[in-house]
Amino acid sequence: MSVPHINLTCNKCGEGWSPAQLNKHRVYLDSDVEVPVYSTLGWCETCAALRPVEHFEDSPRTQQELEGIDAELAQLTNTWIKRLFMRTFNSHQGHREWLEERRKSLIQRLVIIEKRRGDEACLVCGSRRLQSFTGDYSLETDGTFSYVGSKPSGFIHPGCDGEFIATGSDIRFHFARITYCYSPEGELIEERWP
Numbered sequence: 001m002s003v004p005h006i007n008l009t010c011n012k013c014g015e016g017w018s019p020a021q022l023n024k025h026r027v028y029l030d031s032d033v034e035v036p037v038y039s040t041l042g043w044c045e046t047c048a049a050l051r052p053v054e055h056f057e058d059s060p061r062t063q064q065e066l067e068g069i070d071a072e073l074a075q076l077t078n079t080w081i082k083r084l085f086m087r088t089f090n091s092h093q094g095h096r097e098w099l100e101e102r103r104k105s106l107i108q109r110l111v112i113i114e115k116r117r118g119d120e121a122c123l124v125c126g127s128r129r130l131q132s133f134t135g136d137y138s139l140e141t142d143g144t145f146s147y148v149g150s151k152p153s154g155f156i157h158p159g160c161d162g163e164f165i166a167t168g169s170d171i172r173f174h175f176a177r178i179t180y181c182y183s184p185e186g187e188l189i190e191e192r193w194p
């Protein structure tokens, strides 16, 4: 995967991080179900760095997607009964399995949100000693989807008092397709290489 790139660099000490860390592929492994991990940028006091941290604000969106899947599954069942006699239902089987997998993982996601909201962990070290990233690092994009320009993010580097400046870069990251697997408690348990 190739993603355009923003750097956040402290204007006092020069430390820099990239929010592109948020784009890595992460899942919870919860009794054999792969549940999506959503992350946002935060300050981890244990890493003393900007880090991807767990984000649990998607209940309404997840609920809505679940309702959509239930509706689609109900419709497929109707179609399935009708087509059973015409022996063409096999073509729907793959899609139905995908919907059922997705449904399981969304239900688990809602359970994790319910249990863990307010207990967000750093996705690098598992620490709960976090501060919200209250800055804004959004930048304009040019015609080739690279970020252009630079602006103060408004977020002060904790313990340093410099400010993080967001700068666009035309260097693109190429992530290896590694899947980072977490326990439902937010601890990194393994990295899966393709």
Ligand SMILES: [Zn+2]
Residues within 6 Å of the ligand: 010, 011, 012, 013, 014, 015, 157, 160, 161, 162, 163
């Ligand atoms: Zn600094």
Ligand SMILES: [Zn+2]
Residues within 6 Å of the ligand: 044, 045, 046, 047, 048, 051, 122, 123, 124, 125, 126, 127
């Ligand atoms: Zn950390």
